[in-house]
Amino acid sequence: MIPKLSTVVIENLTPLVDGGRHPLKRIVGDDLVVEADVFKDGHDLVSALLKWRKQGDVAWNETPMTPLVNDRWHAVCSLFENTTYEYTIEAWGDPFRSWQQEFRKKFEAGVTPLTSETLEGAAIVRAAAQRALLPADKRRLEEIAALIETSEPAQVDATAHWSELEALMIAWADRTFSTEYLPYPQVIVDRERAGFAAWYEFFPRSAEGFPDKGSTFRSCLGRVDDAKAMGFDVVYFPPIHPIGTTHRKGKNNSVICEPDDPGVPYAIGNRHQKCPNGGGHRDVAPELGTLKDFDWLVAQIHQRGMEVALDFALNCSPDHPWVHDHPEWFFKRPDGTMKYAENPPKKYEDVYPLDYQNPNWRELWEELTQVILFWCGHGVKIFRVDNPHTKPVAFWQYLIGKVRATHPDAIFLSEAFTRPKMMKALAKSGFTQSYTYFTWRGNKYELSEYFTELTQTAMAEYFRGNLFTNTPDILPYFLQQGGRPAFMIRAALAATLSPLYGVYSGFELCENAAVPGKEEYLDSEKYQFKGRDWNAPGNIKEFLTRLNRIRRENRALQEYANLRFFHAENDNVLFYGKMTESRDNIILVVVNLDPWNRQDAYIQVPVEAFGWMETDTYQVHDLLWDERYLWHGGRNFVALDPHAKPVHILRVRRWMSREQDFDYYF
């Protein structure tokens, strides 16, 4: 069987993720720059369009592509809606433009007669008139066809190049024999907060900082307002569901649980408590309040221009209603008892893992999806997913796809700390954002290599790193040992290396008491109530506030793939920058990675990248400390004392030194 006639070759389309096997990611308002090799046999000229549409729509948006060199074509479209788009290229051999070019060649070479060529041109124009659906266009094309038919070659050649005719011929081009790039690649367009946000994580029960009793949803506002004052815009709660009592863990992960120990929020489910929805993933822990209280808190947070992120942790305590109602969803031991979680020889008797391949897997996958939709119904649109790498990637693809179909504004953060290929696969499967190895990238080589990979390779098309300085599970050694300067350094790195970052509460207090020899918090609030003075001396709340203000005021810091590393002549000094495409916002960051000692360095400012010359003078304004310097050319000097100012965040502006300009920058 001979297939549909394919006339044009369209190849090497970019951008694509894995040759089109997975969608790209963009943010509302972003451009999509598409290029491809487009060509056909013979001498005919080719015309090509970039087409895009919302998935499910029939009609395409279209924009003409322009040839670059070497059969490479280029076009840009802007993606304005929070949805999933598909895009493609349509191209065809263009008889009108081919005729136009051939006619001119012959005319200029003095070929005579050109009668046949003239009639050919008239016929091509007349055929367009027949295709035209607008009567005015149809009439005009017929007029021009008649004019060509009766003209001398010089007039034909001139008429052929009328821009009016060219526009009409593009509008009513013959696309019968056009070729499309197939299958259509997809691009997920997320809302702005998916790409630019500062997260603040706290346990609702710790909101007030009492050492001996838990707070409730109704008493969380103080913490929320504090987060808002610091400039955070996403409040992220670890699981808020009923906590199991069977095998409940005690303080510091002890298997012995005291009667007043509140339990680990990640051991989810307690059907023995009085809960309207059975005591599982659709309920809130009674000690935090009711669903109504939660709704009230969500509304309060929304009123402040912030959002709630919930933890989606698929751990079931032995008391979870699913254990009772759907034992077939869990693993069994040969004696028929339920199998608890293990990482041999470690045992986690307080958690039963779900079996995603159980014979009723379709039912399980659907129920878990409905849990997300339930919370969407309660105003939650951001989900931090716990350990997604221990569930099938295909499951996430299903769940996220289904949720996005009705809630394209839903945001999923993948909390996977695992091998690199799985980290990437989860992002490709649909996760909006991802945890990263930032936590363990400390020195200059590690940071610049890793963030170059994240932002300058194919990963930037689908993987958005959300940089956490710390988590309830991870208190990095650097923070344990580096004191207050270490906290400032890591906060500045997180806040400027990516537009997405987060801190786990206590960070602002520089809390750094660890289980000896481990990257774990001592007396972790995962297992107990925790007393805190949220305004304890030595805190860095003011510093965080400045960081978040600088991020909001500088668009360059709100972009992801614009990160570039520059040279600093000291291995303890990391130097990088970001700028907007139009160069109207240029930020340079210089970080002393040593939390103990002052480090000096000559740094190489990429003035050429800013469009300036080595001889130019410019102003750098340290937005953190409100200090200004005049710098000259590339090589400049910095000195950073970690105990005073471990970091520069410099807004760079051209110094207007010509006498005819008034200095409108100040």
Next chain:
Amino acid sequence: MIPKLSTVVIENLTPLVDGGRHPLKRIVGDDLVVEADVFKDGHDLVSALLKWRKQGDVAWNETPMTPLVNDRWHAVCSLFENTTYEYTIEAWGDPFRSWQQEFRKKFEAGVTPLTSETLEGAAIVRAAAQRALLPADKRRLEEIAALIETSEPAQVDATAHWSELEALMIAWADRTFSTEYLPYPQVIVDRERAGFAAWYEFFPRSAEGFPDKGSTFRSCLGRVDDAKAMGFDVVYFPPIHPIGTTHRKGKNNSVICEPDDPGVPYAIGNRHQKCPNGGGHRDVAPELGTLKDFDWLVAQIHQRGMEVALDFALNCSPDHPWVHDHPEWFFKRPDGTMKYAENPPKKYEDVYPLDYQNPNWRELWEELTQVILFWCGHGVKIFRVDNPHTKPVAFWQYLIGKVRATHPDAIFLSEAFTRPKMMKALAKSGFTQSYTYFTWRGNKYELSEYFTELTQTAMAEYFRGNLFTNTPDILPYFLQQGGRPAFMIRAALAATLSPLYGVYSGFELCENAAVPGKEEYLDSEKYQFKGRDWNAPGNIKEFLTRLNRIRRENRALQEYANLRFFHAENDNVLFYGKMTESRDNIILVVVNLDPWNRQDAYIQVPVEAFGWMETDTYQVHDLLWDERYLWHGGRNFVALDPHAKPVHILRVRRWMSREQDFDYYF
């Protein structure tokens, strides 16, 4: 809808052409080395197979894959048949190996009791027994299950690692929840001559070299035997079909044709001549003989261990029977007359181009395919396709696919000298071999850059360059000006840079009379009879004979992607080499690119790549001139006089300098 349960992620499969959009190419007996990222969620161990089969077969061949690092898996299969294969990876979470590993961890950590774990293992083995189709395996698995069930942990752990059990568990693995890489990539496996051949092109009518009359098929044997004596194995004929008389071209492409001018073989078709099949592409020109004569010649050539390649030129003279029988296949002018070929302002009134998009295009495409099948029926399996880039790429994909379905041994050489993307697209569409830019790559930078691209990039997977030193259309300036040394230099380059190369007859006589200022032959035999002494003094037949013998005797020169360039401290000296994977055949080539002056150079031999040390001594044997040298380490000296020996082709052998070895190399 929830899709089929996908449990394992299989990504970044290599090799693939354009992400799997086009088939790879291999030669019979080649290995296919497949790698991919294979992993799954959680702690379960993964097992993976590489699978391959002839397209159309149901059963797969399988071989286990082995993990490398970082979730990368690896396997190799060998492709023995001249056909099209498809291949894929199948992977699954392996409960047995996961259990085996977990049991050991717990046992070694002293966990007790392990009763439940023991029963689990027995159950896994028993399930395999149920799947086993061989009664002996079934019985043995049941025995082992029973043994495990009743053993103490130490014995269970030991039994779990019996290699007998491991083998049985692989053989009867549970692949219910396995995942396959889709869609299946393809690999075209061509016969040996598709990858290694020396072509000799001559016009049958010029076989005897008479200046005033043409030869016939029956008088071609002298030329064939001469080609065989020189070591060529493909005899390639420009079109042998009836030549049109309307607008026939005269000598040197003149529009005035003398009565005795034989015409251009590329103006095909003459329905006014007496031909059994209408005088078109299924006939031979009566002045060459009959189809029977042609069949006789083909048989003679086959008897000599050689093959015939025919030109497939889709040019129709105004006298072609298709012009009469299928006017709808051609372009019309507005006055209804047939449109001849043009490249404005140039006109080719002796050729009518076909319209591959005409309303009856299916009929046309099918007829052209039948033409190829017709000649396959006459023992021709190699087709050099004239100007394929002026026909739709989709047409070639159709034609070649259809021909290969019944004649997988058919070889198609793409004679496209056009822009790079189209050259590549034709190769991807199915052409076995391709003309290259070799003709215009002369200096060291050009040659090393271009051949690195051909052999060391993704192109090597699908594009096989067949290097022609000259063609009836192209007499390169280098040959026009460089005299006999230039012919030797270009022949040596062509014969050693690629296993596929060709010369157009007259090359061996160093013919270099050109149309002034052009890369065209003066008095080209395309337009006239040509008198020649095939043994004229100054010929390089002996040199070509040596080149072809060296190629046949050295397997390294029969491979394509093993080309590597090395450093020579002189820009007029090109230094490169090829070796077999087992290093049992190592060839180094040193070429003086200057046809006029002696050039000396220190060259850097990559002794480390041969597995030797800088202090080692080794023998280099110049196979062209039968001279031997002892070289030491990397840096060695060469001196090449173009008038004597412009090229070294060196077989490199380790010099056995230990007294206990006798020198078995001599």
